[in-house]
Amino acid sequence: MKRIILHVGTEKTGTTSIQKYFWDNREKYRERGLCYPECLGTQNHVGLVTCARGFAENDSIRILQEIYSRSTHERYKRRARLQFRREIENFDTIVLSNEHLSARLRKPEEFKRLKSFLDVEANDVKVVLYVRRQDEFLISSYTAHILAGSTAPFSIPGVDRGHMRYNYRLLLDRWAEAFGIGNLTVRKYQKASFPDGSVVKDFCKTVGIDSLGQQADYNENTSLDANKLEFLRRLNKFLPLISEGRRGFDRTKLLSLIREIELVGPELSSDAEGIVEFQRRFEGSNRYVANKYFGRIEPEGDPLFGASRKRAQKSGRQWDEETAFEIFAALWNRS
Incomplete structure (x- = not known):
């Protein structure tokens, strides 16, 4: 019975650390019957997004993979499925990771394509998703956007744009509907609660995989003031x-x-007045998430994440x- 563990982010929740860890240790894990595939992308399985999404004219992920036409896109998807099937054939457990899945997949047909891609190959698909306090996520996302080539100055997202990206009620219910709430594990990205402060060790513990020795988390935003x-x-x-x-x-x-x-x-700074108000926008949806996915409301501060860490x-x-x-x-x- 094959089991797929699908890690979908969210963005800025230590995804690079998890991906780098499994990529660096992929040969050791193969000896233990676990496959971290190579065919869907180097370290980060960005090919999953490409297979799940349709052909959009300005899709940066597709362009960075140098897929420039619909016909090339279709050939890529067919080849990816065949290569994936061959690579995982002799393994019982498969770990996949891509944070863009949680950020880019929104349409029902996209989730249907992703689920179909995975269900054909495995009897059991479990989704793991980390959520981060929205004000911290906003600042960290700005850094990521600049690193990725953005020219837009820092600003507080409007209600509509912020509603889609930072509203975890919408995000989690979407994944729960697609894969089943019993197949979705949600974790808070709070390093103080992780074993040795490591998101890698927390992920391994959460999915029941033995971690291989010491693993320092990778700092994605070093020295970017x-x-x-x-x-x-x-x-x-x-x-x-x-x-x-x-x-x-x-x-x-x-x-x-x-x-x-x-x-x-x-x-x-996450203490600026506009950012404080931005966090307050999500109090209602965070309360919903805290109740439904964690069964607990924090006694102080935000209902989901608690008091702000200064x-x-x-x-x-x-x-x-x-x-x-x-x-x-x-x-x-x-x-």
Whole structure:
């Protein structure tokens, strides 16, 4: 009896740590009868999203995979199914992970395609999903968007846009309807509650997999203060990740260099008035989630996540023209 464990994020909840851990240890796990497939993407199984979604003109995930036509898209899906079937054939447990599944899949037909892709190969499909306090998610998402090439300045999402991305009631009920509430495990992304503070160990414990020794979580947003983010945001206009519907500038070296800069600027803060109000928007939906998926309301603060965790904020010079040249000079010296 084959079992598939499908980890779907959400975004900014340690997904890179989980994916890197299973990718680095995939050969050891294969010896134990567990497969972390290679055919659906290197480390991150982005191919699942490509197989589940239809052909959209401005689909960045599809473009970054260099799939530019409907016919190529269809060939990719057929090939992915065949390769997946062959790769998992001799394994009882399969772990799949992609955070874009929770962010990009919204239409019933997309969930139907994903479920069909998995059900053909396994008798038992379990979905694991982590949720993060919305104000923290908002700030971390902004960093991710800038790293991915966005040129938009930081702003509080409007009610409609925020409703779709940050409303966990809508998100979880969608997955529960598609796969069955008994097949959905929801975890709060709160490092203080994880074994040794590790989301990797928490994930392994949650799904009943032995973890292989010590594993440090990967820090996805190292050294990206507000000034570095602003510099990169403005630079993105001239070095786009996607240009005219094609894959654009390779940003790997640039992002590595900007993370190494020692200049310290101010941090984006979750204590700002607009962000505090943003968190309050979701009190009702968070209360619903706390009751339905956790069976418990937090006694203080947010009904789902509890009281806000205050952090000491780094200070530094605010963004100005001289700051931009200072960052440029630091990059030049490291290049």
